[in-house]
Amino acid sequence: MHITLESDYALRIVLCLVREKKRLDAKTISEHTCVTLRFALKILRKLVAGGIVKSFKGTQGGYELAKKPEEISLKDVIETVEGTYCLSRCLQDDYECSRGKSGICCFQKAFDEISTLVQERLQHYNFGMLKDDF
Amino acid sequence: MHITLESDYALRIVLCLVREKKRLDAKTISEHTCVTLRFALKILRKLVAGGIVKSFKGTQGGYELAKKPEEISLKDVIETVEGTYCLSRCLQDDYECSRGKSGICCFQKAFDEISTLVQERLQHYNFGMLKDDF
DNA sequence: TGAAAAGAGTAGTAAATTAGTATAAATAAT
DNA sequence: ATTATTTATACTAATTTACTACTCTTTTCA
Ligand code: SF4
Ligand code: SF4
Numbered sequence: 446m447h448i449t450l451e452s453d454y455a456l457r458i459v460l461c462l463v464r465e466k467k468r469l470d471a472k473t474i475s476e477h478t479c480v481t482l483r484f485a486l487k488i489l490r491k492l493v494a495g496g497i498v499k500s501f502k503g504t505q506g507g508y509e510l511a512k513k514p515e516e517i518s519l520k521d522v523i524e525t526v527e528g529t530y531c532l533s534r535c536l537q538d539d540y541e542c543s544r545g546k547s548g549i550c551c552f553q554k555a556f557d558e559i560s561t562l563v564q565e566r567l568q569h570y571n572f573g574m575l576k577d578d579f
Numbered sequence: 580m581h582i583t584l585e586s587d588y589a590l591r592i593v594l595c596l597v598r599e600k601k602r603l604d605a606k607t608i609s610e611h612t613c614v615t616l617r618f619a620l621k622i623l624r625k626l627v628a629g630g631i632v633k634s635f636k637g638t639q640g641g642y643e644l645a646k647k648p649e650e651i652s653l654k655d656v657i658e659t660v661e662g663t664y665c666l667s668r669c670l671q672d673d674y675e676c677s678r679g680k681s682g683i684c685c686f687q688k689a690f691d692e693i694s695t696l697v698q699e700r701l702q703h704y705n706f707g708m709l710k711d712d713f
Numbered sequence: 714t715g716a717a718a719a720g721a722g723t724a725g726t727a728a729a730t731t732a733g734t735a736t737a738a739a740t741a742a743t
Numbered sequence: 744a745t746t747a748t749t750t751a752t753a754c755t756a757a758t759t760t761a762c763t764a765c766t767c768t769t770t771t772c773a
Contacts (some may be wrong), residue, residue: 449668449759449760450760450761451652451761453669456686457678470718471719478678479679480678481762483764484763486720490722500719500721501718501720501770502718502721502769503768504718504768504771505772506719506771507720519689532697535587544612545613552587552590552591555709556679559700562697563696566693583730583731604749605749614731615734617734618753621733621734622755624749624750627749635748636739636747636748636750637739637741638742638743638745638746638748639742639743640741640742640748641748641749715762715773716772717771717772717773720767720768721766722763722765722768724763725764725771726764726769728760728762729760730761731756731757731758731772733756733757735755736753737752738750739749739750739754740749741746741747741748742745743745
């Protein structure tokens with residue numbers, strides 16, 4: 446939902462793979478990104494499940510990008526890690542507003558509009574654009 | 580920083596005052612908004628400190644708006660409760676990125692641009708516009 | 714063929730933040 | 744003076760975030 450440290454780590458990890466341009470093992474990625482090995486492994490699993498990176502087991506294993514840098518947006522990475530972005534938890538499917546009234550409220554409409562805007566902007570930035578100026 | 584339940588409650592409280600158009604005590608506000616009395620009192624104090632509502636002590640005391648509805652934006656209320664809005668904690672003044680490198684990073688630049696956009700939109704919506712369709 | 718080097722999966726814990734409460738003090742109206 | 748109200752500080756509980764531990768599986772290559 447929100448952008449947490451975990452998303453930030455995920456972005457760093459993807460950028461690391463973009464820049465090194467070769468298969469890297471989790472330990473190397475961890476060192477390059479200042480994310481602990483265990484946490485990096487956990488995040489990498491999400492990125493694999495999300496189709497952003499490919500993994501290879503065994504000796505000489507590691508991780509590679511599954512797509513071209515310009516095909517990976519900030520939104521792709523963040524939403525793979527956090528789920529759909531939204532400005533307020535009110536917009537989450539399972540959230541039930543404690544105020545008794547039914548129907549859509551004015552705040553919700555505003556939050557929804559803004560969330561869409563944020564998603565569009567996050568979609569706009571991709572790793573093809575970003576790779577050269579970290 | 581983010582929009583939490585507390586901000587949401589604050590918005591409901593302000594809208595309640597906008598719609599009732601008269602002095603209300605905390606208990607009444609609490610009932611109208613489905614926010615517990617104690618928590619509503621706490622939020623009301625922040626709104627008073629932020630110049631959005633005025634308080635009156637003693638018998639027949641309570642709270643009134645300190646400004647016209649159209650002069651109160653969603654941003655005013657949210658930032659009074661949460662502090663300056665930002666998309667990622669990276670943008671907070673005191674945050675220190677754990678990655679060793681210095682300088683501004685590409686993600687930070689994107690986050691900053693998007694945060695500004697969100698703030699502009701939150702500023703755009705005010706209680707003059709919203710009061711009639713809750 | 715089996716040891717070593719990787720990642721996968723599940724569960725757990727610790728830290729931080731959010732949400733909410735309790736209590737005592739101050740103030741204003743009557 | 745009494746009562747109805749807000750103010751202030753401190754506290755606790757619940758939830759979420761951040762991170763770790765342990766065990767299992769897969770792959771490579773001597
Ligand atoms: S934005 Fe409206 S519907 Fe959503 S939680 Fe707040 S009051 Fe409820
Ligand atoms: S956005 Fe960049 S500077 Fe900010 S926390 Fe992430 S890596 Fe660090």
